[in-house]
Amino acid sequence: VNRRLPQDRAHSESTTTEAVRLEQLWRGDFGDAYTSRNRSAGERRNPFWLDLQARYQFQRALEVGCNLGANIQWLTSLLAPQGTYGIDVNFRALVELRRTVPSVSVVCTQARALPFRSEAFDMVFTIGVLIHQPPEALPTVMAEIVRCSRRFVLCAEYFARELTEVAYRGQTRALFKGDFGRIYQDLFPTLTIREQGSLAHDEGWDDVTYWLLEKRL
Numbered sequence: 155v156n157r158r159l160p161q162d163r164a165h166s167e168s169t170t171t172e173a174v175r176l177e178q179l180w181r182g183d184f185g186d187a188y189t190s191r192n193r194s195a196g197e198r199r200n201p202f203w204l205d206l207q208a209r210y211q212f213q214r215a216l217e218v219g220c221n222l223g224a225n226i227q228w229l230t231s232l233l234a235p236q237g238t239y240g241i242d243v244n245f246r247a248l249v250e251l252r253r254t255v256p257s258v259s260v261v262c263t264q265a266r267a268l269p270f271r272s273e274a275f276d277m278v279f280t281i282g283v284l285i286h287q288p289p290e291a292l293p294t295v296m297a298e299i300v301r302c303s304r305r306f307v308l309c310a311e312y313f314a315r316e317l318t319e320v321a322y323r324g325q326t327r328a329l330f331k332g333d334f335g336r337i338y339q340d341l342f343p344t345l346t347i348r349e350q351g352s353l354a355h356d357e358g359w360d361d362v363t364y365w366l367l368e369k370r371l
């Protein structure tokens with residue numbers, strides 16, 4: 155056992171280095187430029203959230219990587235008062251989100267260490283955020299998301315059968331498409347997929363696949 159320790163430590167150090175590299179990218183000018191480009195990204199997403207909340211009745215939700223609120227802007231009026239939370243590494247996006255949607259609670263922090271108690275939310279979700287995690291950090295990020303949810307985990311991400319790097323704005327290892335629903339299930343067998351579907355460009359999304367997973371009681 156002892157002989158394997160240095161190797162394990164090296165693995166976990168390189169995982170953290172990659173996670174930190176991408177967090178810094180999103181924290182700085184690269185993330186600010188994304189925010190500027192995507193001010194109207196959420197304009198047509200209301201029907202999805204309205205329908206989902208009506209069917210599953212979640213009252214407290216956390217979006218991991220919420221940026222300036224393309225999803226959250228639709229949730230505050232549907233959920234319990236003080237029931238909508240967002241975290242992001244990009245501070246400017248959160249300042250703008252708080253200005254436009256004052257009733258949301260935000261924390262500027264990273265996905266791999268969520269500052270919430272276990273099962274604090276009915277639903278924890280990501281939209282276009284798991285794709286931007288280094289594959290080696292996915293188990294940690296997903297574990298944090300699953301830990302903070304009492305019941306539902308939702309993600310909407312670019313799909314591929316296997317994790318596949320996609321070129322992204324001149325950066326290396328900054329975007330990976332994958333079967334994130336299956337990865338959640340493989341890592342956390344207590345999760346079952348309640349729904350899976352496509353969210354198309356002409357409906358205000360980025361041609362992503364979404365998975366709604368539920369913790370088996």
Ligand SMILES: C[S@@+](CC[C@H](N)C(=O)[O-])C[C@H]1O[C@@H](n2cnc3c(N)ncnc32)[C@H](O)[C@@H]1O
Nearest residue numbers: 180219220221224242243244264265281282283
């Ligand atoms: C592609 S944007 C998606 C924004 C939003 N979810 C939406 O649907 O419009 C990715 C967001 O996740 C944030 N992000 C990326 N990696 C993160 C991490 N490890 N922890 C926290 N936020 C992260 C970025 O700063 C950015 O705001």
